[in-house]
Amino acid sequence: MEHNVISISGGKDSTALLLLAIERQTENMQAVFADTGHEHPQTYEYVRYLEQATGVPIRWVRADFTADIERKREFVRTKWPAMLIAGKPEKPGYWLAQVGAPANDNVPKPTHTPVDPYSATTYATWDWMPAVRGIAPKSEEEAAAVVERALAVLQPTGNPFLDLCLWKGRFPSTRARFCSEELKRNPIIEQVQLPLLDAGDDVISWQGVRADESASRANLTERECKGTWESGAELWNYRPILKWTAQDCFDMHRKHGIKPNPLYQQGMGRVGCMPCIHARKDELLEISKRFPEEIARVAEWERIVSDVSKRNSATFFAASDLGVVDNDETVLGRANIMKFVEWSKTSRGGRQMDFLRADNDNLPLCTSIYGLCE
Ligand code: SF4
Structure with missing residues (x-):
């Protein structure tokens, strides 16, 4: 058996994707919304509207970091005191030749340090690997105070985005973009797709991405096999609106009488x-x-x-x-x-x-x- 899993975000692209799946009378279809806990209330309302207006049930999934936070608590309690007392030396940055860059004798490895050594930058075909800041050594009392402060707030809140940041001790960034994987991709794979694959059913994962959004998306293919499971089942990524424009997506809304997310x-x-x-x-x-x-x-x-x-x-x-x-x-x-x-x-x-x-x-x-x- 083959299941079509449609990822919904409440945005124009995934809505167009859902409408396309409906238009094609796709069989064994399930729509899934991964709630990051960091969406605008109008997006939550819009996902409910979409379910009611299309008649397609939309399953909500959320990442749960309770076990990760519990492990982190133990780590903070047992390891942080010694780490904070020892401090951490600064790790200097360095230049690295870009992967796949053609050899260029005219641009030898730079010898200068960028103005901001803690941020990534490039120079011709060289990437600057940013320096990592050190931490000044603390006294025993100061270290104990830091540990106490951390343990006081290190509890699951039930909000996936906040809990992810509590676990990591930081926010995601454009250079450490762990949020979409942890909050969107993984919950859909773990809670929806894996049980189907383990049961021996193939999964077609419909993704509402468009080539004109970014250079990396422009290199994607419409269909891609992501692997074969022990059960013999296969997981496929399917991107049927890859060549669509933003206007095509809004046209699809109009064609089906579906209003776009009001945030637009x-x-x-x-x-x-x-x-x-x-x-x-x-x-x-x-x-x-x-x-x-x-x-x-x-x-x-x-x-x-x-x-x-x-x-x-x-x-x-x-x-x-x-x-x-x-x-x-x-x-x-x-x-x-x-x-x-x-x-x-x-x-x-x-x-x-x-x-x-x-x-x-x-x-x-x-x-x-x-x-x-x-
Ligand atoms: S990149 Fe991160 S912050 Fe931005 S929408 Fe995706 S999950 Fe949210």
């Missing part, structure tokens, strides 16, 4: 985590104007996750993006999400406040980068 009419280029770690400057500004409560929630998460970080500092966006070197305990005060919101109101590379950008009082009801406003 409120200045959002993508829906999903609010905000996403990849949020652009304009997007962050729009979120802060329309949904300040989402920013406040993340600010509170920064405070909580900082308590389980050895440096007592965890920022949602990379501190180095604001030019803040996070090698001391003041970084949260200097690069928290509120500071990024302030930066989003500026123009000229962040040096000058742009009062037009910062104007909160004249928000149009509809702003859509996809031209969805009537």
Whole structure:
């Protein structure tokens, strides 16, 4: 038997994917929504609307990090005291030739250190592997205080995104992008696909990705076998809207009388985590104007996750993006999400406040980068 598992995110692409599956009268179809715990309430409402409007049941799955957090508690209790007392020396950065880059005698290995050695950068065909900051040795009492502070908050909250960050002691970033795998991919594989594969049934995993979204997506193929299980069953990735444009996806909504996620009419280029770690400057500004409560929630998460970080500092966006070197305990005060919101109101590379950008009082009801406003 073959099962078609359609991943739903509440965005335009996965909605178009679901509508395509319905249009083709796909058999043995199940729609699945992986709830990260960090979506906007309008997205949750939209997923419920989609279920009711299409008549296709949508199963919600959530990652559970209870066991990981329990293991981390034990690690913090038994290993952190000695680690904090010993401190950690800084690991210097270094230049590495880019994988697959053609030999170029004109560009020998650079000898300079980048201005910010803690952030990745490139020079011709060379990648800078960032330096890793050290941790200053602590006294026994200071180490005990850090451990006590961490154990006080290191408890599962039931929110997948926050629990993931508590377990890791940090937020995901564009360079350490563990969130989509842990919060979206793994729960769908573990809770939906694996039981089917173990039972000997093939799984076709429908994915709403489009080639024009990024260079890496442009290299994807429409069909790809991901492996054969011991049971003999096969897992396939299927990307039927790979060659579609964003407009094709909205056209599909119109064709089936399905309204798009309302966030697209409120200045959002993508829906999903609010905000996403990849949020652009304009997007962050729009979120802060329309949904300040989402920013406040993340600010509170920064405070909580900082308590389980050895440096007592965890920022949602990379501190180095604001030019803040996070090698001391003041970084949260200097690069928290509120500071990024302030930066989003500026123009000229962040040096000058742009009062037009910062104007909160004249928000149009509809702003859509996809031209969805009537
Ligand atoms: S990449 Fe963005 S949308 Fe995806 S899980 Fe991470 S924060 Fe959420």
